[in-house]
Amino acid sequence: MSNIAPFSRPTHAHVPTAAADLKPVTPSYPAAAQREAAAPVQPVAPAPETRGFALYVGLDTDTATADGVTLTEVVTALRRVLAERAPSASSYASVAFAPAGAPGDSIDLVRLALQEPGAVREQRAARQEEERAEEAKRSQAKVEIDTSRKRVLVQGENADFTYKEFELLQALVLREGRTVSREEIIDVLWRESHEERPHERTIDVHVRRLRQRLGDYADIVRTVRGIGYRFDRHADVRIVHSLAPSPDRH
Template sequence: MSSTFDPDAIPSDRQPQGARRPDASSTSEVRGFAIYVGLDEQKARAAGIDLASVVEALRTLTAQLVPGAETSAAVALAPAGIGGRDVDIVRHALTDLTPGSQQETVAKRRTGMMLDLGRKRLRIDERIVPLTYRELELLQFLVLREGLTVPRAQIIETIWVGMDGEVPNERTIDVHVRRLRMKLGKYGDVVRTVRGGGYRFDRQGDVVIRYGEGPSPDRF
C-alpha cells in the first residue's frame, strides 16, 4: 500500500529545506528525491578525495539510514570553460525532460525563448533574435548566475575590462540592459533590476537554456 508524504509528520527542525505540503487534491506521492552536488574533479582532488569515493560514501550513508533504499548516480558533463556555478550546471545538465514537460513542449513547438549558449544564438518563438556581441555576453553572464543578483561593477569587471574600447560606467550598463530587454520583447523581465543590488536572471516556464560547446566570457 502506498502512502502520501506528510511534512507535518516530520519535526520542524528535521524538515528539509524547501519541503512543501502536497496539494490536498493531489493524487501524487513522493517516491524519492535528488540532491545535486556541485563538485568538479579538481576540487575533489584538492580535498584529498575523488568523485567516485564521494558517491560511494553517500550511497553507504543512505543504506545505513534506510536499509533497502535504492540509489542511482549520474555524472554531469559540461564543456570546459563554460563558467557559472557548478551546482547550477549540474542541475541543468541532469534535469530530465520527461514527456509533456514544459521544456520538451517548448523545444518541439519551437515557441517560447530558447538560448543556445554553444551556438551563441537566441530564438524567441520562430524568430532568431539578432544580438550584438556585448548583448549576448551580458545575457550569458546573467544566465550562468541564474537567481543571483549581480552588481553592475562585477558585470563591468568581467565583460568589459581588458577588452578594446571604452570601459563603461554603471549608468552605461543600465543602457545596455535596456537595449537587451527591448530585443527580448515579452521576455524582457527575465532580466530583473534589483534596487541597490544590480541585475538578476529569473527564468520563466517557457524559457529554455541549452549548454553547448564553447567558452564562457567568465574569468574566474
C-alpha cells in the first residue's frame, strides 16, 4: 500500500457561477479627471492666415497739388504696380475725410478716419489720459466756477450764489484779465431786465457779498481803483466753460 496521499484539488473562495453574482466595478478616478473626461471636446480654432494688407497714405489735396499730382493719379499708379506684380490681387480704395484744420499728422488722421484698430486704441488711450488729467485738476482745485451749470464750488461745497452774484462773477470770468467797468457790468446784468437800472454802487455791494462767499479766494476778483473789477486766473481755481464764447472774441 502506497504512503502517497491521493491528489486533491486546491480549495478556492466562492467562484460566481451565475450572472446574478457578477457586480460592475467602477474605476476610482479623481473628481477633476472625471469632469475632464465628461467634458465635450472643444474644436481647435484654425490659425489665422494672411489675406491681404492695408496701405494708409497721408496726402491731402493741397500737398498733392504742390507735388504736381492728384490723388486719383496716385491711386491709379499704385493699382498699376499691383496689377504688374500681383495680377490675381484685388484692391479697394477709400478716401479719408477729416475736419478742416484738424490737428495731427495726416497719416494719423487717415488711420483714425478709416477706423484702423491701432489708431482707435491710441485715440481711446489719449482720451483716457485727458480724463485722468482733468480729474487730477478737479481734485486739486479749491474753487470751481462752472458757467455751464451756473454754480460755484468752494472746497467742494456749493457756495450758494444768488442769481445776480453768479451773473456778475460770470461776466468777469468771461472777460478774464480785462478790467470791466461798473457801467459795463450793469449793461451786461440788466440788459434784458425790466428792473430799474441800478446805481453803480450796487455793483460794489454785489462784489462784497460775492467775495464773502469765495472766502479765502476772494482775491480772484480784484478791484481796479477808479475803474472797476477784474478776474485773474488763480492756480487753485478751475473754470468749466459752457459752449458760449467769450464776449470779447469776435
